[in-house]
Amino acid sequence: MRSTNVDEQTLYTAQAGWLKSAVDILQGAGVDVMAPVETEPGVVELATVKSSEAVTLDYQNVRLPLKRLFFPITEVVLEFKSQPEGDVDVQSEPLVSETEVVVLGARPCGVAALEALDKVFHWDYDDVRYSARRARTTLISFACTRPDAQCFCTSVGGSPHNTTQSDVLVYLEENGQALMQVCSDKGAKFIEQLRDVVKPAPAGTQPPAPPEVKEKFDPAKAKAWLDEHFESDFWTEVALKCLGCGACSYLCPTCHCFDIVDEANWQAGQRRRNWDCCSHPMFTRHASGHNPRPDQASRCRQRIMHKFKYFPERFGQVACVGCGRCVRACCVGQNLVSILTDIESKAKGGDKADVASTLN
Amino acid sequence: MIQKAKNETTDPSEWQPRIVAFLCNWCSYAGADLAGMSRLAYPAAIKIVRVPCSGRVDPMFVIKSFEQGADLVLVSGCHPGDCHYTSGNYHARRKLLAFRELMTFFGIDPRRFKISWVSAAEGAKWSNLVKEITDEVKALGPFETYSEILTGETGP
Amino acid sequence: MNVNSTVTESLQSAAATLLSEGKVGVVIGYGRDAGASISHPMFIRKPEDAERLVFDDCCFGNLAVYLPRDKVRSMGKIGIVVKGCDLRAINVLLREHVVKRDDLVLIGVPCTGQGDPLLHKCSVCEQHNPEGCDMVVGDPVEQPAIDATQRYKDAASLDDKSLEERWAFWSGQLSKCIRCYACRNVCPLCYCKRCITEKTIPQWIDTSAHLRGNVAWNVARAFHLTGRCVGCGECERACPMDIPLGAINQKMAQLMDEWYGFHSGLSPDEKAPFTTFKVDDPETGIL
Structure with a gap:
């Protein structure tokens, strides 16, 4: 967890009504403003807003993960059209528009997940679409005030006040005022745009202490066990209950598997990139029919291994931010936290622990 | 963008509907054949796909046709009792009527989906049927519910 | 609890x-x-x-x-x-x-x-x-009389609407679908080893989560369960996007009830409506 001691130079106070001013100022500057909106009863999503009246501040987290703004659920990569003489005209879909986007009210966990995604999408290949979307977007996070029992950001190095990848972290106050912590140049630009309603915080100002999120497991200990247990009955046990649906992966802010499909008629078509997930058997099935991950056990193992072993080995961090969406979404009560705590207890007690009795 | 065929223009006076018809091999296809041999004229907007039996028609055929730009889909088979395979059309009847209700429930215009029985002897019925449904779909105009979603630009 | x-x-x-x-x-x-x-x-x-x-x-x-x-x-x-x-x-x-x-x-x-x-x-x-x-296990419990008019109430609430209103409703709901297939995987009756949406030759259903693909998927799912769905409601419970899938299943169950007097799953010996027929089945609207 980050220290709560924040450099005072980065802190600003915003007067009541700042949100309305912010939306209006940004709108005036031709910026697309995205903010939390109640799209249906009890459901809040980030959506483009024209005025601050549509914005809701009463939310635990948004339903869909933030990744969709940079890595959309479905996007056109190129278009093709048949031409006379049997030629095919291929047009690369233009890159995302350059209109600046400001997200007002992302949650710190969703924003922190972009650190993992940035590493993947800039790894062996620079994903131009992802990068262009990242570059045009300023992320104004709202500090998390009501983590619930399924949240576990503190177990994976995060915090309700995590500033990772945020441009500004906003601490909302009851009276409509806010404390703002600038975390990047983009953030400084945002503060500058809001200069009429924001002023440097008085000396000695510090952000409030973050609400408590219980630490539930230690990824380092889990990794030590994972290093030794690619083959283990544990995976069979975990997979027994798993229905192999993709709810956990699709809602995960760090999962980034995709599928490339062509959709066409006899004249023209599109190549698209769509979200996919390692729980689905089709994800790894070869054209020959061979499937290197032939059963749910190997697929469940992949999901855990990828997040807590392969990803740390390659990128030096776990691919999990502890937002708890997977725990809430699972309709059979399968639970990343319980799997990781089981692994941790195995790591402590050697592999003698009775698998069947630690699970379910 | 998946594009519509060239013969379709946006000018309503010139607009020609596209009708996809799935005809059973034994009755309706033969009926259409008879219409042709009898020199009975009918609109050319209809594109015929021959299937072994109306029972072969899966609702996905209909959805796929709409996706590819059909303004109306027709499924035609033998009259009840006359199925070459004894009961294929009875099964088709249950399935396709239920499918039409499902379309309606989703708000997809059921007038865009027709079912008919045309025997091998009914060349005249076929010719009149095609005229009627062509007139009807011309009055309805392009199938906008589907053409709007063809571009595939919606989604979360 | x-x-x-x-x-x-x-x-x-x-x-x-x-x-x-x-x-x-x-x-x-x-x-x-x-x-x-x-x-x-x-x-x-x-x-x-x-x-x-x-x-x-x-x-x-x-x-x-x-x-x-x-x-x-x-x-x-x-x-x-x-x-x-x-x-x-x-x-x-x-x-x-x-x-x-x-x-x-x-x-x-x-x-x-x-x-x-x-x-x-x-x-x-x-x-x-x-x-x-x-x-x-346990003692029998009292079976209260049920109000059969409530059985299909979610579907009925949409039946009253116009075609345009229904399309507005469903195109909004189905636009949310992220194609995670939780509805399919949680369904006890979706047991195909390879689902139609995973078949590529031909590709009946676009796998992209745009409205075109989502409509095709949800029509296929609903239709494959017609006359089979027992109304356990698991699909709706599993849906992470809260799409009211139960209403679709109710609609189809209601049709099977009204047309054929059929309620799925009451006996292992019953014949599913789409595996059988009667010569005098309803035939409204066939030209």
């Missing part, structure tokens, strides 16, 4: 007996983690683990979903805890020859309904006491 302790105790001892006598290789039931909001599926393979089984008013899952799975079948004969609604799904699996009755030991549980407030399926349930099980 309200644990039904009488049922839970009888259930635990029944499961322990079945396992220790070797009559089954596994008992599929419900367990509960401390602090969890629902009871979850649990596989018990040793008599001493039977004490971890529980029956309460949050046993939402339809355990029949596990029966067609090779991994589960490989454990030997299956003892399965069934509520009346789950039994309907098992009846469909039996009538479709997906499982054999001899491979199952059905442990019936009288159930007065799940959830607080009651799930919709429970408020119109006529199977409080499962029939045709190998054993029933």
Whole structure:
């Protein structure tokens, strides 16, 4: 967890009504403003807003993960059209528009997940679409005030006040005022745009202490066990209950598997990139029919291994931010936290622990 | 963008509907054949796909046709009792009527989906049927519910 | 959560007996983690683990979903805890020859309904006491008379709307679909090894989560369940995007009821509407 001691130079106070001013100022500057909106009863999503009246501040987290703004659920990569003489005209879909986007009210966990995604999408290949979307977007996070029992950001190095990848972290106050912590140049630009309603915080100002999120497991200990247990009955046990649906992966802010499909008629078509997930058997099935991950056990193992072993080995961090969406979404009560705590207890007690009795 | 065929223009006076018809091999296809041999004229907007039996028609055929730009889909088979395979059309009847209700429930215009029985002897019925449904779909105009979603630009 | 302790105790001892006598290789039931909001599926393979089984008013899952799975079948004969609604799904699996009755030991549980407030399926349930099980744990419960007009109420609320209003509603709802396929995977009757949406030659259903693909997928899903769906409501519960899938299934169930007097899953011997016909079936609107 980050220290709560924040450099005072980065802190600003915003007067009541700042949100309305912010939306209006940004709108005036031709910026697309995205903010939390109640799209249906009890459901809040980030959506483009024209005025601050549509914005809701009463939310635990948004339903869909933030990744969709940079890595959309479905996007056109190129278009093709048949031409006379049997030629095919291929047009690369233009890159995302350059209109600046400001997200007002992302949650710190969703924003922190972009650190993992940035590493993947800039790894062996620079994903131009992802990068262009990242570059045009300023992320104004709202500090998390009501983590619930399924949240576990503190177990994976995060915090309700995590500033990772945020441009500004906003601490909302009851009276409509806010404390703002600038975390990047983009953030400084945002503060500058809001200069009429924001002023440097008085000396000695510090952000409030973050609400408590219980630490539930230690990824380092889990990794030590994972290093030794690619083959283990544990995976069979975990997979027994798993229905192999993709709810956990699709809602995960760090999962980034995709599928490339062509959709066409006899004249023209599109190549698209769509979200996919390692729980689905089709994800790894070869054209020959061979499937290197032939059963749910190997697929469940992949999901855990990828997040807590392969990803740390390659990128030096776990691919999990502890937002708890997977725990809430699972309709059979399968639970990343319980799997990781089981692994941790195995790591402590050697592999003698009775698998069947630690699970379910 | 998946594009519509060239013969379709946006000018309503010139607009020609596209009708996809799935005809059973034994009755309706033969009926259409008879219409042709009898020199009975009918609109050319209809594109015929021959299937072994109306029972072969899966609702996905209909959805796929709409996706590819059909303004109306027709499924035609033998009259009840006359199925070459004894009961294929009875099964088709249950399935396709239920499918039409499902379309309606989703708000997809059921007038865009027709079912008919045309025997091998009914060349005249076929010719009149095609005229009627062509007139009807011309009055309805392009199938906008589907053409709007063809571009595939919606989604979360 | 309200644990039904009488049922839970009888259930635990029944499961322990079945396992220790070797009559089954596994008992599929419900367990509960401390602090969890629902009871979850649990596989018990040793008599001493039977004490971890529980029956309460949050046993939402339809355990029949596990029966067609090779991994589960490989454990030997299956003892399965069934509520009346789950039994309907098992009846469909039996009538479709997906499982054999001899491979199952059905442990019936009288159930007065799940959830607080009651799930919709429970408020119109006529199977409080499962029939045709190998054993029933707990005492029979009173079967209240149900209001049959409420059975299809979610579908009925949309029937009143115009075509345009319905399309506006469903195109909005289906636009949300992210194609995670939780609805399919949680469904006890979606047991195809390879789903139509995974078939590529031809590609019947676009896998992209745009409205075109989502409409095709949801039409296919609904239609493949017509005359089969037992209304367990698991698809709607599993949907992470809260799409009211139950209303679609209700609509199709209502048609089967009105046209053919058919209610899916009441007996393993019934004939599904799409596998049979009558010469004088309804024929409205055929040219």
